Amino acid sequence: MGKFNALVVHGGAPTAVMNASLYGAVREAGKHGEIEHFYAAVGGSGAILRERFLDLKTVPDELVSLLPATPASAIGTSRDALEAGDYAAIARILQKHNIRHVFFNGGNGTMDTCGKVYRACREAGAPVQVIGIPKTIDNDIAVTDHAPGYGSAARYIAGTVSEISQDVRSLPIHVCIVETMGRNCGWITAASALARTGCGDGPDLIYLPERPFDPRRFLEDVERLHREKGGVLVAASEGLRDLGGNPIVEPVVRIGRAAYYGDVGSHLSNLVIRELGIKARSEKPGIGGRASIAFQSPLDCAEAEEAGRRAVRAAWDGQTGVMVGLRRISDSPYRTEDILVPIEQVMLRERTMPDEFISPEGNDVTPAFLQWCRPLLGGPLRRFVSFRQLL
Amino acid sequence: MGKFNALVVHGGAPTAVMNASLYGAVREAGKHGEIEHFYAAVGGSGAILRERFLDLKTVPDELVSLLPATPASAIGTSRDALEAGDYAAIARILQKHNIRHVFFNGGNGTMDTCGKVYRACREAGAPVQVIGIPKTIDNDIAVTDHAPGYGSAARYIAGTVSEISQDVRSLPIHVCIVETMGRNCGWITAASALARTGCGDGPDLIYLPERPFDPRRFLEDVERLHREKGGVLVAASEGLRDLGGNPIVEPVVRIGRAAYYGDVGSHLSNLVIRELGIKARSEKPGIGGRASIAFQSPLDCAEAEEAGRRAVRAAWDGQTGVMVGLRRISDSPYRTEDILVPIEQVMLRERTMPDEFISPEGNDVTPAFLQWCRPLLGGPLRRFVSFRQLL
Incomplete structure (x- = not known):
């Protein structure tokens, strides 16, 4: 399929391990020479419309290595409210930049955006795979046992x-x-x-x-x-x-x-x-x-990194319109299995206790x-x- | 001079290194077989009047070792307001329990108590040495360059x-x-x-x-x-x-x-x-x-422990009516020298920036x-x- 580009977008309020998922995605994408530019939308989903992209492949390795222990969002984030026409525009911009893999790292609002971009790409017949990475301190994302953060x-x-x-x-x-x-x-x-x-x-x-x-x-x-x-x-x-x-x-x-x-x-x-x-x-x-690195859970950090890696692998395997997630197998010893959740099942649903x-x-x-x-x-x-x- | 007892008292709001000073005092006192009981007043200065003492020599070493990384006050603390007659009563209680060394670990209010107990012992002709250990997150104790905490x-x-x-x-x-x-x-x-x-x-x-x-x-x-x-x-x-x-x-x-x-x-x-x-x-x-161990300053912890040790050494050397303190010699490299401050110079004085x-x-x-x-x-x-x- 030749060379192409990928894009990662952060949405909503930061967590202590949001950049750990970013780190996992960057490292996993680094294994694939076919991915020419691994872009970040600088400042959240609105940055796609403004075509404000940073190629993470140009970031010095020394800085990339610090991401898992970096609070907040190293590439910015937003609570941009997109409008109905924006999704078709995003699908066009993705094609224009030869972006075939898109990763949305965020909570319920961002998973809604993720689902709508997925639909817009499908409707436009754009060859773009859209994957969600769960992220929230509130733990209110549906279906997955819990969310990184x-x-x-x-x-x-x-x-x-x-x-x-x-x-x-x-x-x-x-x-x-x-x-x-x-x-x-x-x-x-x-x-x-x-x-x-x-x-x-x-x-x-x-x-x-x-x-x-x-x-x-x-x-x-x-x-x-x-x-x-x-x-x-x-x-x-x-x-x-x-x-x-x-x-x-x-x-x-x-x-x-x-x-x-x-x-x-x-x-x-x-x-x-x-x-x-x-x-x-x-x-x-x-x-x-939500910004404390001293209290970062080592498990949470590892799971967040793995969520980023799995999102890149899922896209590579041809998946789209899904969010990576976990199913709990047992509490003690703690065991989970990886799942892929159809994005419709999580869009804007809020999971209370x-x-x-x-x-x-x-x-x-x-x-x-x-x-x-x-x-x-x-x-x-x-x-x-x-x-x-x-x- | 035969066997005698010592007493440590915590006053005012806790800090992240208050127990490090306690640890230093306990360890330093442990070098001296003449100190039979190393009492803590459980719950601050009012506990002296209630004769509520815990012998720290009976605490398992494993727990003592955890003190420098323990937030708050492991022996309790208070904002007890003592009354004029209480100081003479304290002097009598100290003599009754053969307590010859007393350490007050606290801020301005506690240093005031420390000074008043010192005076009461002197007036009663009681053979008691009274030493202050500075402690405050607010850094408002006079004369010393800064206070542990x-x-x-x-x-x-x-x-x-x-x-x-x-x-x-x-x-x-x-x-x-x-x-x-x-x-x-x-x-x-x-x-x-x-x-x-x-x-x-x-x-x-x-x-x-x-x-x-x-x-x-x-x-x-x-x-x-x-x-x-x-x-x-x-x-x-x-x-x-x-x-x-x-x-x-x-x-x-x-x-x-x-x-x-x-x-x-x-x-x-x-x-x-x-x-x-x-x-x-x-x-x-x-x-x-003020309770965070993750953000405990290693220097602060070491200085707090040393303040506890110095207080015990000062009493051992015959000092009384003084607070241990530091004078800054240089910022970079950071260098200080130990001082002993007459307690009258710090009683209830507040040092602003x-x-x-x-x-x-x-x-x-x-x-x-x-x-x-x-x-x-x-x-x-x-x-x-x-x-x-x-x-």
């Missing part, structure tokens, strides 16, 4: 909550709320439970967006735990909603159709101070949690969740003396 | 801001405010400048509590930088005050004499959204920043600060591909 976000929140809990136990004068990412899905918030080691550390209460938040029960639980333990640690999703399905925080600002909401963490800590008269504070690691992972009271996770999540951290957290272990 | 807090904020800046540059759709600890002193906030590598990464603006905050100039700077760069990253102290000296955030709740203020980060991001119509968000690592470390515009630091601070990080931050380096 999640394991590192989970390790970050477990590790950080573990450290914060040592602080809260050793200076037991307050209630501390850690606000966690994941507006509609509790996967990251839930992972805070892995901070528990059996020595009384880790979070005391975990609030997921999959369950309506009842402030009355929250205050009862906090008051009781404060009486029993002194310091209380709460992990709370940024997206908590009340019994009526509305965000528990008021919109601070509305500009046009966009609403900007206050922080759930500070809302809850203010509630504790006001209603219970107990000192409280909140922490919001936020973007720090199943009921069997959420405690009946709605303020914790179940052992089944811990068993499912633990291997994704890629090894135990750093070992230290848990507070009360000396005492 | 600060280097790790500085490394955390530099590393975290570095990673967040990669995220903000690669998805350049917003203004991001990182709220930093240090209510009255900008030392931690200032260290965010060490995230800059010369590739356009790191913070664009740095606001310290040492300078009044002018929202009009802030908005002008943000608007200009957003136009030039797309993503804008701001490091802002939690303690910013306006031109009249009042906190820039309103108290959310007042309970009795205590006022609980809103978050500076979310206040500033809301200001940007409302006044400029630019998307903005805020992050607040908070307690995570000097003018020569703050830029004339009040929204950044100076090269002199970078030169002073850089060695305290204990080595370069993790290497990765800076955004735009490939492009």
Whole structure:
């Protein structure tokens, strides 16, 4: 089939291992002399329309080697909203540049774009194979057991909550709320439970967006735990909603159709101070949690790299309109098998936590969740003396 | 002088290396068979009055070995407010338990307690030597060049801001405010400048509590930088005050004499959204920043351990009423010399940043600060591909 070009595109918010997938794709493509230019769309899907391409084959090997340990997206990313006519235009641009393999590395929105570009190429009769690489800290992509990016976000929140809990136990004068990412899905918030080691550390209460938040029960639980333990640690999703399905925080600002909401963490800590008269504070690691290389899960990094490699191999094997994914075979020992998922099955579907992972009271996770999540951290957290272990 | 006992007390909020000083003290005391029990006051200075002591000599060596990498305070800590009569009571309790060496590991409040216990013992004619070990993430202890705990807090904020800046540059759709600890002193906030590598990464603006905050100039700077760069990253102290000296955030709740203020980060991001119509968000690592072992500065950890050892040696040498400290000899190569500071010189004095470390515009630091601070990080931050380096 002669020489041709390939293109990789990053979409949506970064993860700690997005560049590991990029690294895997670059290295795998490097095995094939037929791929003349391995382009990156610089700055996300809109960059295809602007034909802003960087040939990754020209990047010094020394820099390519650093990609797996590089946070965010080394080639830029975006939340570009493409319009109906854009997909046919993209199909034309791909043909113009002799691009036959296209890789979309992203979450649900990006998989939607991936599917639409795939359809546009098919409709145009363009000889382009389009493959999705899953990427999200939120773990809300359908069908695949989990997505690269999640394991590192989970390790970050477990590790950080573990450290914060040592602080809260050793200076037991307050209630501390850690606000966690994941507006509609509790996967990251839930992972805070892995901070528990059996020595009384880790979070005391975990609030997921999959369950309506009842402030009355929250205050009862906090008051009781404060009486029993002194310091209380709460992990709370940024997206908590009340019994009526509305965000528990008021919109601070509305500009046009966009609403900007206050922080759930500070809302809850203010509630504790006001209603219970107990000192409280909140922490919001936020973007720090998706950009942390120190808490990168080694398993997540390896799986992300392999997802990039598998995407290139899938295209090479003639596949198109699919996303690479994993099916869980067993939790312990952790085993998965590779799958290819038809892109229609993942486009814009959002996977929330199943009921069997959420405690009946709605303020914790179940052992089944811990068993499912633990291997994704890629090894135990750093070992230290848990507070009360000396005492 | 026969057998006697020693006591170590932790005070105030934890740091990432507080337990490293504890480790140094335990190991140094272990050299002296004359010290029969090496007690810890479990839960801070109030525990002396309650005679709640743990003999650290009975702790398994395997756990002691983990102390330097253990966040928070392994023996508990407090913000106990002692009363005038408590110091004489403490002097009596120390004599009752044959405690001749006392070590207070803490910040300004704890050094005040340390000095008062020293005076009470002297007045009671008690044969007790009282030594201070500096500890604070805020770096606001007087006379010593810096305090153990600060280097790790500085490394955390530099590393975290570095990673967040990669995220903000690669998805350049917003203004991001990182709220930093240090209510009255900008030392931690200032260290965010060490995230800059010369590739356009790191913070664009740095606001310290040492300078009044002018929202009009802030908005002008943000608007200009957003136009030039797309993503804008701001490091802002939690303690910013306006031109009249009042906190820039309103108290959310007042309970009795205590006022609980809103978050500076979310206040500033809301200001940007409302006044400029630019998307903005805020992050607040908070307690995570003082408990992080991943960002523990190796130099800070070593200096903290050595401070613990020196305190024990100072007591052994007959010193009392002093705090161990460091004098800077040179920045590059980094060299210090050990000093002993009369405790009166540090009691409740707060050291803010000097003018020569703050830029004339009040929204950044100076090269002199970078030169002073850089060695305290204990080595370069993790290497990765800076955004735009490939492009």
